[in-house]
Amino acid sequence: MKPEGFPRYCRIRRRPEFLRVQGRGTRVHTRHFLVFATRRRSQANSGDGTRGDELAPTRIGVTVTRKVGNAVRRNRIKRLVREAFRRRRSDFPPGWDMVWIAKRGATEVVFSDVLSGMHVVSRKLGDRRR
RNA sequence: CGAGGAGGAAAAGGUGAUCGCGGCGUCGCUUGCACGGCGUCGAGGAAAGUCCGGGCUCCACAGGGCAGGGUGCUGGCGCAGGCCAGUCGGGGUGACUCGAAGGAAAGUGCCACAGAGAACAGACCGCCUGUGUUCGCACAGGUAAGGGUGAAACGGUGUGGUAAGAGCGCACCGGGGACCUGGCGACAGGGACCGCAUGGUAAACCCCAUCUGGAGCAAGGCCGAGUAGGGAUAGAUCCAACCUUCGGGGAGGAUCAGGGGCUGCCCGUCCCGUCCCGGGUAGAGCUGCGUAGAAGAAUGAUCAUCACCUGGGGGAGGCAACGAACUCAGGGACAGAACCCGGCUUACGACCUCUCUCGGCCG
RNA sequence: UGGGGCGUCGGCAAGUGGUAAGCCAUCGGUUUUUGGUACCGACAUUCGUAGGUUCGAUCCCUACCGCCCCAG
Numbered sequence: 261m262k263p264e265g266f267p268r269y270c271r272i273r274r275r276p277e278f279l280r281v282q283g284r285g286t287r288v289h290t291r292h293f294l295v296f297a298t299r300r301r302s303q304a305n306s307g308d309g310t311r312g313d314e315l316a317p318t319r320i321g322v323t324v325t326r327k328v329g330n331a332v333r334r335n336r337i338k339r340l341v342r343e344a345f346r347r348r349r350s351d352f353p354p355g356w357d358m359v360w361i362a363k364r365g366a367t368e369v370v371f372s373d374v375l376s377g378m379h380v381v382s383r384k385l386g387d388r389r390r
Numbered sequence: 391c392g393a394g395g396a397g398g399a400a401a402a403g404g405u406g407a408u409c410g411c412g413g414c415g416u417c418g419c420u421u422g423c424a425c426g427g428c429g430u431c432g433a434g435g436a437a438a439g440u441c442c443g444g445g446c447u448c449c450a451c452a453g454g455g456c457a458g459g460g461u462g463c464u465g466g467c468g469c470a471g472g473c474c475a476g477u478c479g480g481g482g483u484g485a486c487u488c489g490a491a492g493g494a495a496a497g498u499g500c501c502a503c504a505g506a507g508a509a510c511a512g513a514c515c516g517c518c519u520g521u522g523u524u525c526g527c528a529c530a531g532g533u534a535a536g537g538g539u540g541a542a543a544c545g546g547u548g549u550g551g552u553a554a555g556a557g558c559g560c561a562c563c564g565g566g567g568a569c570c571u572g573g574c575g576a577c578a579g580g581g582a583c584c585g586c587a588u589g590g591u592a593a594a595c596c597c598c599a600u601c602u603g604g605a606g607c608a609a610g611g612c613c614g615a616g617u618a619g620g621g622a623u624a625g626a627u628c629c630a631a632c633c634u635u636c637g638g639g640g641a642g643g644a645u646c647a648g649g650g651g652c653u654g655c656c657c658g659u660c661c662c663g664u665c666c667c668g669g670g671u672a673g674a675g676c677u678g679c680g681u682a683g684a685a686g687a688a689u690g691a692u693c694a695u696c697a698c699c700u701g702g703g704g705g706a707g708g709c710a711a712c713g714a715a716c717u718c719a720g721g722g723a724c725a726g727a728a729c730c731c732g733g734c735u736u737a738c739g740a741c742c743u744c745u746c747u748c749g750g751c752c753g
Numbered sequence: 754u755g756g757g758g759c760g761u762c763g764g765c766a767a768g769u770g771g772u773a774a775g776c777c778a779u780c781g782g783u784u785u786u787u788g789g790u791a792c793c794g795a796c797a798u799u800c801g802u803a804g805g806u807u808c809g810a811u812c813c814c815u816a817c818c819g820c821c822c823c824a825g
Contacts, residue, residue, distance in 0.1 A: 501808090502770095541808030590808090608825060
């Protein structure tokens, strides 16, 4: 697999999964985002026999509501978050699910802001793991 | 040079590098999923608003009418509330632009306040005549010029006329208007004659003309666990005399034919199990679905460089208005396909092209 | 996708062709030693925006803007 790729299985795609992470995850605030994170349940990946001993990959989901901006701005925010996660995926410990929710001022965000936010979140998750 | 008007074209500015994303095809690899390599395709003029219409799909339907709803100058085209050309009216110095622009003698409603009077007119202050008079005025009649109110007062101005006045007469203006001319038509021009005869509102009800089934891709079709429901629970498989229209039929035989309750056994009945049935739910299932195309929804990020625009500096050139090279700073809009298509509306920085108008400066 | 509703002072809101009620809040005053209460007074240039119909528009019509709800 590509070292900086971003395949489908690294994304959270079902609404119940989003609700699970937002309901019981730990919160991290950045300037433009509210981040929920929780550990993935173990049986989610146990069906695959070949890599059963490995930890599941960390996944991400992005929520941008219509209050943040029009469709172009919402799309751009989601792309920036996904791009930053793709670049910094090796910094995160495995086995986590994250949901990034854009705050109201996230329209003015630039790529370096998202990168620094990724740094903050990955360090907090690493601390919690030890 | 500046400011505008109309039509058209085009609009993530171009190129490169690195890392990525979605669909399809192909190979690794083995049938699928997943992963990796390669190839190829991958947002707009408005994709937006959802204001109209069509395709497509399902439902309803003999035929006709009413009701309801839409539209409303004329001609042409169109499936369309659209487009093109014209008429009339409003706006603009102009190029040009905007207009739900049918009907008020078919009927009904409404026109607040003010005002005498607001719709088959009427008389408050006035003016005039007559009578009476306590000389303040009162009554009867005529009149509608003047005052006042209002958005609107039943033609306007002038003059003659009169007791005072009045289209009562006349001149001009306005209005109606048989008819004539031009035009397919809306309409335009003229107009004998009529003293003038009927205010507004239909984006109030309404009348007239014309059009009009209802719902929508979450339409519709297909697959379909589980649960509930209905049915079956005694036959199934194999061998085979014999008959045969050679397709088949078939006495007979062998093996296997679940468990439990009522009840010890048989019948019966009930429950569980097994098998079958059709409808249908979850399954963001498959399809509908596209030479972009899903169902957390792809087309991106960073860097370099070139070009463009705006402002400042700069000054080649030019009689002048003006202004090239170079340099510094800033900028690149509106906006993201979700069944497809046509039209409309709205948002929008800069550029290109054609044409026109107005203004300023210089020669 | 289809359908419906709302927008009026800082807040809650009435008014639905005739020139914008009321309550709370705010401000000023009276009463009180002071505060509260009570009373009096003030408080809408444009009724979301822009056009239109009308003598006259919050009201009627059209187009936009924003918010909310319903059905599958």
